[in-house]
Amino acid sequence: MPKNYRSRKRVLVTGGAGFLGSHLCDRLLERGDEVLCADNLFTGTKRNIDHLHNHPRFEFLRHDVTFPLYVEVDEIYNLACPASPIHYQYDPVQTTKTSVHGAINMLGLAKRLKCKILQASTSEVYGNPRISPQPEEYWGNVNPIGLRACYDEGKRCAETLFFDYHRQHGVPIKVARIFNTYGPRMHPRDGRVVSNFIGQALADEEITIYGDGSQTRSFCYVDELVDGLIRLMDTDDDVTGPVNLGNPAEFSIRELAELIIHQTGSKSVLSFHDLPSDDPTQRRPDNTLAKELLGWEPKIPLEEGLGYTIRYFKDLFQIWDK
Numbered sequence: 001m002p003k004n005y006r007s008r009k010r011v012l013v014t015g016g017a018g019f020l021g022s023h024l025c026d027r028l029l030e031r032g033d034e035v036l037c038a039d040n041l042f043t044g045t046k047r048n049i050d051h052l053h054n055h056p057r058f059e060f061l062r063h064d065v066t067f068p069l070y071v072e073v074d075e076i077y078n079l080a081c082p083a084s085p086i087h088y089q090y091d092p093v094q095t096t097k098t099s100v101h102g103a104i105n106m107l108g109l110a111k112r113l114k115c116k117i118l119q120a121s122t123s124e125v126y127g128n129p130r131i132s133p134q135p136e137e138y139w140g141n142v143n144p145i146g147l148r149a150c151y152d153e154g155k156r157c158a159e160t161l162f163f164d165y166h167r168q169h170g171v172p173i174k175v176a177r178i179f180n181t182y183g184p185r186m187h188p189r190d191g192r193v194v195s196n197f198i199g200q201a202l203a204d205e206e207i208t209i210y211g212d213g214s215q216t217r218s219f220c221y222v223d224e225l226v227d228g229l230i231r232l233m234d235t236d237d238d239v240t241g242p243v244n245l246g247n248p249a250e251f252s253i254r255e256l257a258e259l260i261i262h263q264t265g266s267k268s269v270l271s272f273h274d275l276p277s278d279d280p281t282q283r284r285p286d287n288t289l290a291k292e293l294l295g296w297e298p299k300i301p302l303e304e305g306l307g308y309t310i311r312y313f314k315d316l317f318q319i320w321d322k
Helices: 019-030 046-052 092-113 149-169 193-202 222-233 253-264 288-294 302-321
Strands: 010-014 034-039 058-062 075-078 116-122 173-178 207-210 216-218 243-245 250-252 270-273
Touching: 010 019, 010 092, 019 034, 019 046, 019 222, 034 046, 046 058, 075 092, 075 222, 092 116, 092 149, 116 149, 116 222, 149 173, 173 222, 193 207, 193 253, 193 302, 207 253, 216 253, 222 243, 222 288, 243 288, 250 253, 253 270, 253 302
Parallel strands: 010 034, 010 075, 034 058, 075 116, 116 173, 173 243, 207 270
Antiparallel strands: 216 250
């Protein structure tokens, strides 16, 4: 048997019709796995997985992870949860349920099947950080009763559940803390800064900046983020995480807006508004652990990734115009 041989696996991806989940489904199919994509289509869309409809190793199941799921799989990627403020604040109670009940249900499934499970956690667990870059050892600075708490605290509780299932029941877990990710298939109206700015720039509308634009973010292109998730899942059982996955290159929101205006050739101007409650002023990952454990380091510069993303949005808006 070849040294690099790996048997085909049946993999469950919850939230698989979403922005990140659909790219993960693509990559798993490319390497020969069978994929069961579960999504309730609250923020995900069938458009993201239309190209997989006739794939012989792909199956779509409309399902809400707040309810138990009884399937037979070899690995689980738990990505189900609205990830943008507009979506997770629309029904904050349901957002918390998705993170907490969803984690309980998927961990229960992994326990029964004795299979590995990966939790897509978030850099939001660091809240509005007081240190930068943020290492995994940092406990964060989160407002537990603020408008963002349904997402931040929901994800923090999910991490707690993952580690308790690991310690108490021996479930093999992986926890990835995902920093800002962008690329094709982002929801055009999800309220995230990249999709907002691109949509406004392509329409020559004012670019909406909250605060003075000096707050910073680190943006990772989706293909590289997916590679990091798969590398983490493929590690030995003694590697649990949490592991930061993000691009450490730091940009101010104003720099991002000006770069998108330049790349789209837009006539847009900047429009400044009050900063939302609990909006982090700085976000940048310490990727030391990802380099050491996964050999993972993002290399696609923001300018290049934005080019791919802008082309996707141009094509999408042309379809809508028809």
